[in-house]
Amino acid sequence: MEVIELARAIRNRDPARPSWPETMLCYAGLHAVVWHRMAHGLWGMGLKGLARFVSHIGRFLTGIEIHPGAQIGRRFFIDHGMGVVIGETAEIGDDVLIYHGVTLGGLSGSPGKRHPTIGNGVAIGAGAQVLGPILVGDGARIGANAVVTKDVPARCTVVGIPARPPAGSPCADPTVGYGLTDPEDDPVGEQLAAMRAELATLRNRVAELERHPEAAG
Numbered sequence: 271m272e273v274i275e276l277a278r279a280i281r282n283r284d285p286a287r288p289s290w291p292e293t294m295l296c297y298a299g300l301h302a303v304v305w306h307r308m309a310h311g312l313w314g315m316g317l318k319g320l321a322r323f324v325s326h327i328g329r330f331l332t333g334i335e336i337h338p339g340a341q342i343g344r345r346f347f348i349d350h351g352m353g354v355v356i357g358e359t360a361e362i363g364d365d366v367l368i369y370h371g372v373t374l375g376g377l378s379g380s381p382g383k384r385h386p387t388i389g390n391g392v393a394i395g396a397g398a399q400v401l402g403p404i405l406v407g408d409g410a411r412i413g414a415n416a417v418v419t420k421d422v423p424a425r426c427t428v429v430g431i432p433a434r435p436p437a438g439s440p441c442a443d444p445t446v447g448y449g450l451t452d453p454e455d456d457p458v459g460e461q462l463a464a465m466r467a468e469l470a471t472l473r474n475r476v477a478e479l480e481r482h483p484e485a486a487g
Contacts, residue, residue, distance in 0.1 A: 272307070272344065276300055279345040283367065299348030302334035309338035340374075343390070350396075359383045363390035363408070371397040377419065378402070389424065 277293045305328025312321035321338035329335045333352040340356050343364035350370035360374040372394050376384035383403045392406050395414030407424030416433040
């Protein structure tokens with residue numbers, strides 16, 4: 271039974287090591303997948319209005335919005351879950367892990383494939399935005415709050431805005447958790463550090479001109 275398989279996967283992957291009753295009763299991610307399976311079945315039968323209503327109930331109860339048209343693989347673990355949004359044409363493989371605040375969204379209002387395809391064993395950190403009909407390869411890692419609008423190769427780690435591999439980190443070297451190999455491997459942080467250095471240089475220059483105004487001429 272799939273719900274037992276999913277609960278076992280959650281117990282194995284969550285470091286909190288919840289009990290069976292806790293997993294079955296208290297994990298919104300598990301409940302969201304169950305509601306989606308019902309809604310997706312109705313969607314496939316052509317009962318799209320009813321499917322949307324079932325999906326709406328699931329969103330109300332779990333805080334996780336999964337369009338009934340989305341295709342989701344087995345052992346899909348949504349950890350914490352609140353604020354997750356998964357669009358109609360999204361496709362998700364097996365053993366995928368995503369955290370709260372993740373959006374698998376579109377960039378176009380046109381019909382057709384407009385949401386991401388997520389491979390097997392992918393991990394997506396909290397708040398990440400994966401947008402458009404892109405492919406995230408098997409085993410890839412997407413860091414927290416990253417914005418991804420281009421394909422991510424298999425077993426590649428990407429972080430930042432726009433998402434790219436951490437400095438000095440080849441795509442062939444995947445990481446764990448939120449997709450960060452080291453706290454210093456942060457492209458946004460790198461840019462902030464460069465801006466701070468430039469600001470310090472400008473402040474020193476202004477102070478020098480104030481001490482020696484004749485130098486300005």
